[in-house]
Amino acid sequence: MSAPVALLLLAAAFAVTVAASVVLARELDRIGERLGFSEALLGMVTALGADAPEIASAVAAVVAGHQDTGVGVVVGSNVFNLAALLGVSALIAGPVRIHRHGLLLNGGVAVVVAIIGALVAIDVVPGSAGLILALVVLAPYVVVSALHERARSRLPVALREAVAEEQRDARRDEFSAPATTQDALAVVPALAAVVGGAYGMVAAAQSLGDRFDVSDLVLGALVLAALTSIPNLIAAVRLARHGRGAACVSEALNSNNANILVGLCVPALVLGFGSASGVETFAALWMVGMTIVAVGFGFGGG
DSSP states (O other): OOOHHHHHHHHHHHHHHHHHHHHHHHHHHHHHHHTTTOOOHHHHHHHHHHHHHHHHHHHHHHHHHHHHHHHHEEEEEHHHHIIHHHHHHHHHOOOOOOOHHHHHHHHHHHHHHHHHHHHTTTTOHHHHHHHHHHHHHHHHHHHHTOHHHHHHHSSSSSHHHHHHHHHHHHHSSOOOOOOOOOHHHHHHHHHHHHHHHHHHHHHHHHHHHHHHOOOOOHIIIIIHHHTTTTHHHHHHHHHTTOOOHHHHHHHHHHHHHHHHIIIIIIIHHHOOOOOHHHHHHHHHHHHHHHHHHHHHHHHHHH
């Protein structure tokens, strides 16, 4: 396609994807409210909705045969989430106070998942093993985060304290109305719009990249990653304006976990990844390093 057509398609697909992801995050939040999810689990569900453009773009790129673009989207989005979301939180909300035990749980999981994602991205660990390892780490984390106060009493003391602190950090000062039938029905078209928009963005970006000789990795890690991270950035600004810097950190880490699990491990399982280039290896290691640094700053600021 010509450059003007590709630019128009990119802009239109971007607008559709962002708008649909905002709707999706809102509807998932309301459904979680209706189902009585804990504060931490609601935060994960909302982050998953805001993450939909990143995940859909990564999967779309890999399915279309552009593995480097897909890996670039995940790695670039995760780095962007950590830098932009945490930076916005610090600028708007001021110094972020995070409970240390909660951060140890949340941040520890994020670091381990980032390492698994990096090993999958550079083809050291096959997609099947990466997916299993990620699920082994994330499934117990999601289960304990979903527990309400009475159920947490059966946990070991250290874990109970960590989950309680994570819940306090995720606590909201505004609440969505419980979902209605219309909210549940809106999820499918919103998700379809996100997926369709993501395919349009990838197709347009690849056309422009081929025309101007931009590598797939750069296209994914810089262009698509920045664009698809906008919904997360919007959510971060909203949280920071309400003084909820700790929730901002939690959302960034949970978003990155979702990116790696669904946007990286699942495509690697289904389609497989080839040998990684030196640039891909550097980018994957940079993602791990950024995650460790971000968690370390959280401890320093707490």
